Amino acid sequence: MRRADVISGVILAVFGLITLFIIIPWQIEPGPAGYMSPRLVPVLMMVLITGLSVLLAIRNLASDAAPGDEPPLFTWAEMLAIVKIATVFAVAIALYFWVSPAVSGGALVAGSLIALGERRPWVIVAMPAGLLITVWLLFYKVLGTAIV
Amino acid sequence: MIKRRTLLGVATALSFSAFSGPVLADDYPTGPITMLVGYGAGGQTDLIARATANVISKQLGQPINVINKPGVGGAVAARELTHANPDGYTILFNSNALINLAPFVMKNADFKPDEFDYAGMITAFQLALAAPKDAPFNNLAEYVEWAKKNPGSSYAALAPEARLYINEIMKKTGIQVNIVPVQSGSEMINALLGGQVMLAYSGGIHYRYPDQLKSIAATTTFRHPSAPTVPTIEEQGFQLGMDTRTTLILPKGTPKAVIDKLSAALKACQTDADFKKVADAADIPIQYLDAAEATKEMTASTAKNKAIMKAAGIVSK
């Protein structure tokens, strides 16, 4: 964990500096005269973060955990899961715009079922259908309101 | 297999889309209405807004969700309103100072009367500078005296126009006062009651606490019915008397049928017993104006206030 901490400390410190000197001045105008600056609290927080991150990095640099005895940050299985679910979401969002929200929802469920290893066709069809119908019933009938 | 899924998807999609049709003005409202309020919960505007929402909801037969969007005296809520559909399902209930006063004080919050439609006005504000009852001053002159001996005291401002008054007083008399921002009438009252500030700009809700708070100047053009012995700010030497009212504001382009329905529903507030109870608790005067009168009042008061500001030499920042 130590090496990860040093790296996160450094990255956060750099992020803090970039935010302080580039993003905040770009995104927040100085306020009108006589008011307290809108930049005050964002700047304070970023200063705090930058300082603490540097502290984090230094503290863990000085620690004596031998490199190489730490587990990798993301296992292969986790990275694969992230990629798979991200793809499913991308497809679902695209379908939302190109086809319709209902198809998008169905694709989300069906897609993630497949991504997680489900192979039984009747489940892949029945679950999205069933869930969508339940959602439709719950919102449009019981609660009496539309979602889309 | 693939064909079945596609069919199912198409069927579901079709059945969904069958349920989202356009909303016609004739059967307005067919669903819940969102009422935005430009101040935090518990203050005068919020209380009247919720009371009004109750009445309108009863009249129109649909629930009204009151959502507080405090900030800049209602400008934050107004900004959200400009992005809403002009179909009557998003309305704003606020002091009209947001359009006829604040823009002259704050350049950023620049709203013009013709940017919105108006369904009516219902109550007037007994605007005043309020102080704790036991404060050692009873009018502006005495306050200035006291402030000179106690520099660095605090003043609670809940809207840009609140700053206007204290800034002018500071400019003219040279006292030094810290402006403490608050987001609603209830925060303002708390600040006064808790002794955090010695003076505050109030919309009249301080009359709910006659044993603990008093007015030292009425900033309206008339003396308050609740405190006829307190002189107006004009009588005390500052030509800055300006009146405001609570207004039902709608996005520009709302159909006339919808506006008229809201206007008629708003009128029912005059005769509603619950509404009167809320208004009477703080001596709030009920003065109904319908859509046409409200629109006229907006343009007239904006022009009037603009002239007052110009004469006083106030420049928006």
Add this chain to the structure above:
Amino acid sequence: MDIITGFADVLTPKILMWIAIGVTIGYLVGALPGLGKATGVAVSIPLTFYLHPVAALGMLIGIAKGSAAGSAVSAILINTPGEPASAPTALDGYPLARQGKAQKALKMGLYASVIGDFLSTLVLIFLAAPLASYALLIGPVELCAILLFSLTFIGGLSGRSLIKGLIAAAFGVFFATVGIEPETFVPRLTFGLLELDDGIKLVPMAIGMLAVAEMIAQAGNLKALDAEFEQIKDGTAHEDRVILRSEWRRCIPVILRGTFIGSVVGILPGLGASVGSFLSYAATRKASKTPEKFGTGMIEGIAAAESADNAVVPSSLVPLFALGIPGSVIAAILIAAFILHGLTPGPLMFKQQPRLVADVYAAMLCASLIMLIIGSVGQRLFAMVIRVPLRLIIPGVLLLCSIGAYLETSTVFSIWVMLFFTGLGLLSRKLDFSFVTFLIGFVIGPNLELSFRQSIQILNHDPANLIHHPIAMAFGFLTLGTIWWVGRGHSPVVAAPTSATRNSREEEA
């Protein structure tokens, strides 16, 4: 404030039905490892938009309560606590289940939960209003100091590193500044996106960080989790299925002790249900005549853990109701729900809406009793739910989360927000940054900023004026004390639960 009128209002079929639905959802959510009450409530808030306020709030609080109780089920049956706070329950519950006494264990878990929850609700009812009358003493300066202390305390306790906790809190406050600044009307960090004018919405953020990230983390661990599905033995002897009188006699004092510990832990901001249940378990073990038997199937262990874990929930609403300060993630998420339904938590609430407050109190008490019914009736059924493989649960939860996020703005933008914070949630789980602290920082952020600016004005830009604000100074010292104490490594690190998901202990309180 008349609690009798409260009951009159609440004892209607419709409201009771929604409370029951809430408790049921909560129980289910709690029983599923990885989903906790914070997630359940966050996902359900949009569903309550169109409900009557008392029904909505009753349902949401019902979810929180039911989930604290339901988490015992998976702890006992599959040695995987449904929420980190039920980890001690697993220590003795699972061995009992292996001995064929699963039903006895489940019953004790339920009864202890209900009693702890009910008594703690009474604490809330009797304590909140009196505390609120001291609220005027708390001006902006004091509030700022209290918020700073809470944030520091919370940051120090969740996670192994104070520095990381503080960084997470600072990020939370920073993200809260996105939007139009309420004093000067200046847009901040909106990058020209209109949708950000009103700031980042809590619900999509919470759903992304808590639920979706957790689902993906579990998806990445599917093989290991599937392997944990084992058979649950069900005893046939009668004494294995009910609680004997002798056991009740031993457990009553344990439950009372657990309720007390849980209530106190709940009132103090930032500690969370896990601290409560572990403290209670440890205290009971210490007080027992046979401490060495704990961990082999002592029913007192279940009683201790579950009563405390449930007692934390209502009492964590005390600072929320009395002062408007959320002391836990669940309180923070509930603030949004309260405000949405017209109740602004804080001292004024008692004066301005006494009826609604009475209704909420009555609803909470009813929820406790309903929990007893639903738990008893549903125990068999709930046990079966856990057997549903994760690969079927995850897609359903993803859909529910997406709908919940979407409802916030009716545009895909909030889905993007949800996904963005899912990414942050995954990173923070891996790098051991507390996303709970982040969320609390985000919720407290606007209050902290406003009170900070007000304080600067009230203090006349001069820190020496703090002398006039002794309460604020006291909290200031407490904050410094926390930093010093935790920074030196005395942080009560919560033992990691026996769950395959790393860092799932963050998903608590």
